[in-house]
Amino acid sequence: MQFNRKYKSKNFRPRADEEVQFLVLHYTALPLGTTLGIFTNNYDLCKQDIELGYYANGGFNAEEACKGEVSAHYVNSEQGEIFQLVDEEFASYHAGASYWNGVKNINNHSIGIEHENIGFDWLSKFPNDRALQVFGSPNKWCKFTEIQIEQTIRLCREIIASHGIKPFNIVGHSDIACGRKSDPGAAFPWRQLAAAGIGMWYDLKESTLNDETKPVDPVLWVQRRLAEYGYDCPITGVADDKFTNTLQAFQMHFRPTKIDGQVDLESLQILDSLCQRKARYEEQASMNAELAAQAALYDAVVDEDDTEENANSGSKLSFRC
Numbered sequence: 383m384q385f386n387r388k389y390k391s392k393n394f395r396p397r398a399d400e401e402v403q404f405l406v407l408h409y410t411a412l413p414l415g416t417t418l419g420i421f422t423n424n425y426d427l428c429k430q431d432i433e434l435g436y437y438a439n440g441g442f443n444a445e446e447a448c449k450g451e452v453s454a455h456y457v458n459s460e461q462g463e464i465f466q467l468v469d470e471e472f473a474s475y476h477a478g479a480s481y482w483n484g485v486k487n488i489n490n491h492s493i494g495i496e497h498e499n500i501g502f503d504w505l506s507k508f509p510n511d512r513a514l515q516v517f518g519s520p521n522k523w524c525k526f527t528e529i530q531i532e533q534t535i536r537l538c539r540e541i542i543a544s545h546g547i548k549p550f551n552i553v554g555h556s557d558i559a560c561g562r563k564s565d566p567g568a569a570f571p572w573r574q575l576a577a578a579g580i581g582m583w584y585d586l587k588e589s590t591l592n593d594e595t596k597p598v599d600p601v602l603w604v605q606r607r608l609a610e611y612g613y614d615c616p617i618t619g620v621a622d623d624k625f626t627n628t629l630q631a632f633q634m635h636f637r638p639t640k641i642d643g644q645v646d647l648e649s650l651q652i653l654d655s656l657c658q659r660k661a662r663y664e665e666q667a668s669m670n671a672e673l674a675a676q677a678a679l680y681d682a683v684v685d686e687d688d689t690e691e692n693a694n695s696g697s698k699l700s701f702r703c
Contacts, residue, residue, distance in 0.1 A: 383464065383533075383536055383540060384462050384464075385456075385465065385466040386463055386464065386465045387466050388465070389418050389421070389422050389424075389427075389465055390422065390467060390468075391421045391422050391423075391453035391467040391468050391474070393421065393423075393451045393452060393453035393468075393475045394421065394453055394468045394469075394472040394473060394474045394475065395472065395473050396472060396473070397471065397472065397473050397490055397491075398490070399544070400473075400490045400491055401409055401491065402470070402491060402492060402493055402545040402547065403483075403485065403491045403492070403547065403548075403551055404485075404491055404492035404493075404547065404551045404552075404553060404558075405492065405493050405495070405538060405541055405542065405545075405547050405551065405552045405553070406476060406477055406488060406493070406494050406495070406553055406554070406555060406558060406566075407495050407497070407534070407552075407553070407555070407566050407570070408454065408486045408494060408495065408496045408497065408554070408555045408565045408566055409483065409497045409499035409500075409501045409524075409565040409566045409570070409626065410457070410477065410496050410498050410499060410501075411499070411500060411501040411504070411565065411664070412431075412436075412442075412500070412505075413431045413434075413436055413498065413500070414457070414459050414498045414567075415427045415428055415429075415430050415431045415461070416422065416428040416431045416436070416444050416447075417457055417496065417498060418457065418465065418467075419444065419447075419448050420444075420447045420448050420450065420452055421452060421453045421454065421457070421573075423442065423448050423449065423450075424448065425445050425448040425517060428444040428447075428448065431436075431444070432444060434477050434507065434509050435506055435507060436505050436506055437505065437506065437616055438506040439505065439506045441504065441505065442505070451475055452475050452476070453467055453468050453474040453475045453476060453494075453703070454467060454468070454474050454476040454494040454495065454496040454523070455467065455469075455470055455474050455476070455493050455495065455575075456493075456494070456495045456496065456537060457493050457495075457496045457497075457498065458495060458496065458497050458498065458530055458533055458534055458537070459498045459530070460498045460499070460527045460530055461527070461529065461530075462527070462529035462530050462532065462533040464533055464537060470493055470507075470541075470544075470545075473489045473490050474489065474494050475489060475490075476489065476492075476494030476496070476555075477489045477492060477494065477555065477558060477559070478559060478563075479559060479562070480559050481556040481558060481614035482551065482553055482557065482558045482612050482613075482614075483550070483551060483591075483612040484612075493541050494503055495534065495537065495538070497526060497530060497534065497566060497570075498518075498530070499524050499526055499566070499567070499569075500524045501523070501524060501564070501565060501567050502519075502521035502522060502523050502524065502564075502567065503520075503521060503522040503524075506523065507531055508522065508524070509524060509684075510522075512524050512525040513525075514568065514569045516568045516638060516639055516640065516641055517639060517640040517641070517642060518630070518633075518640055518641040518642030518644075519568060519641055520641065521568075523567050523569040524567075524569055525569045525663045525702060526569060526570060526571065531571055531574060531575075534575070535574075535575060535578045535580060535595075538552070538575065538580045539578075539579065539580065544581065548663065548667075549580075549581055549582040549663065550573035550582045550611065550612060550656075550660045550663070551561070551580075551612070552575075552580060552581040552582070552699060553612070554566050554570065554572075554631075554634070554635055556631045556634055556635070557612075557613065557631055557632075557635055558614075559571070560613065560614065560615075560624070560627045560628040560630075560631040561624065561627030561628070561630075561631070564634070566568075567634070568634050568638040568641055569638070572635055572638070582656060582659060582660065582663075583636075583658050584636065584651075584652045584655035585655050586648075586651050586652065586655060586661065587679075588654070588655040588658055588659075589650070589651035589652075589654040589655050589658075590654075591647065591650050591651050591654055592647070593647065595651070596647060596650055599619060600645045600650065601619055601620070601621045601625065601645060602617065602619040602648065603650070604625075604629065604649070604653060604687060605617045605618065605619070605625060607653045607654070607657050608628055608629070608653065610657050611653065611656055611657055612658075613628050613631070613632065614628070615628045621645075626643040627643065628641070629643045629644075629645065629649065632649070632653070633649060636656070637649065637654050638654060643646050643655050681702050
């Protein structure tokens with residue numbers, strides 16, 4: 383793929399030999415100029431957005447934001463132009479306090495892709511022709527552009543192939559920072575990406591749960607399955623704010639038409655299917671690794687035998703001489 387490398391961020395650090403395990407997708411919540419300005423600490427890039435009236439409501443201070451240490455490896459514009467601000471060999475500062483699948487500090491182990499998208503109706507200017515309302519949220523969410531998602535699919539495929547990222551480790555910012563972050567939001571087309579081979583999806587037919595077989599303690603069951611799938615979800619049996627935030631993040635990813643954070647049968651079935659699929663994937667990966675190890679051991683033995691045979695053959699020839 384071709385990238386625009388005109389802008390570079392200084393907000394990154396070496397990975398310290400830590401492998402890339404995760405791919406994290408975001409929305410910027412801001413227009414493109416401001417996003418690039420913040421990531422490169424260049425306030426001048428924000429001025430056009432200010433003049434256009436994006437921040438007329440006084441809810442955002444672009445000049446102060448440009449003084450922070452924030453970045454991402456890639457920014458995908460609404461026109462599908464991809465800017466590379468940080469090389470993949472380095473850890474960019476896109477995740478913040480985060481957790482997924484037993485790993486904290488996701489920055490060190492991930493690639494971050496930002497999408498130019500307002501997110502929801504929080505600024506003075508909002509593209510109402512792309513507005514999306516969903517059950518359980520008071521916000522109007524902003525749909526992504528077709529060319530933008532097409533480019534994201536191409537980019538994700540390259541990153542996944544390069545780093546061997548597992549499908550259940552392709553996540554949103556809201557998945558790894560539940561309650562603190564909401565991006566890439568309810569309008570992000572996760573199902574479309576999964577159909578293109580990016581990330582994991584579910585099949586309700588795989589679940590045996592129904593009104594008669596659903597768990598007696600659904601909150602406890604959901605907490606265990608959310609943690610099993612990768613979320614930072616304490617297993618307490620209590621439907622507290624952390625649990626609600628985590629369930630809502632899960633729903634935003636896998637059932638974005640209803641993100642009320644409430645336990646319902648469909649959420650149980652989706653989670654059941656996903657955990658089954660993750661278990662099957664890990665079992666198959668383990669079998670493949672074992673077969674590869676056996677093949678490598680066999681090749682090593684054969685090479686050793688060939689080396690010994692050649693050595694013996696050489697000594698016999700020498701003896702004859």
